[in-house]
Amino acid sequence: MSQIKHVVFDLGKVLVDFSYSQLLPMLRKRGALIRDIEDFADRVRLVEYEHGQISTDEFLRGINALLSAPFEEIELKNAWCGIFTPIPQMMSLARLLHTQVGVYIISNTGKIHWDYLQERFALTDFCKDAFASFEVGQMKPVTAIYKTAEERFGFTPEEVVFIDDRLENVEGARACGWQAIHHRDYGQTRGALIDLGVDPTL
Numbered sequence: 001m002s003q004i005k006h007v008v009f010d011l012g013k014v015l016v017d018f019s020y021s022q023l024l025p026m027l028r029k030r031g032a033l034i035r036d037i038e039d040f041a042d043r044v045r046l047v048e049y050e051h052g053q054i055s056t057d058e059f060l061r062g063i064n065a066l067l068s069a070p071f072e073e074i075e076l077k078n079a080w081c082g083i084f085t086p087i088p089q090m091m092s093l094a095r096l097l098h099t100q101v102g103v104y105i106i107s108n109t110g111k112i113h114w115d116y117l118q119e120r121f122a123l124t125d126f127c128k129d130a131f132a133s134f135e136v137g138q139m140k141p142v143t144a145i146y147k148t149a150e151e152r153f154g155f156t157p158e159e160v161v162f163i164d165d166r167l168e169n170v171e172g173a174r175a176c177g178w179q180a181i182h183h184r185d186y187g188q189t190r191g192a193l194i195d196l197g198v199d200p201t202l
Helices: 023-029 037-043 046-050 056-064 073-081 088-097 111-120 143-153 167-175 186-195
Strands: 006-009 016-018 084-086 102-107 129-132 160-164 179-182
Touching: 006 088, 006 143, 023 037, 023 073, 037 046, 046 056, 056 073, 056 111, 073 111, 084 111, 088 186, 102 143, 111 129, 129 143, 143 167, 160 167, 167 179, 179 186
Parallel strands: 006 102, 006 160, 102 129, 160 179
Antiparallel strands: 016 084
């Protein structure tokens, strides 16, 4: 019998995809002089926002400050949330797992995206619990966020497997004693779960 009683998912690039391919041109059309997503993130203090260190109002003002033709707040929120699309096979996998084990989510993200994603993709339908980095002031792969998850979700390291597309986040979980899968695609992740004794099709 598998020791694994809990599966913790990352969100972006695991359960939902995202792309800035439409957002950046939209911002440039409104006057933003930005080179790439890294330049944009630095200038709007995205990492600080995703740590909960600046407010949503401050974050949105930071984006509009780049523009010669600023957005209304609702337009800007819609544009910021328009980067996401679901990954149907992975969503189905999480829903199947929900019938067998505890399913959770930890995401490095800010409040606007978090609120949108929870509502748009009905995360609470298949998650026992979930939290975002801005809520706890910690971002993967720091050790503290995995310890926060253990305390909040009520599990021990040997009972959990973590699934994330970023290797540094996977290594952070492993350093805390968690099993972890470096997600690349549905087939590879499903196979890795089965190897750990968690068969989502049973």
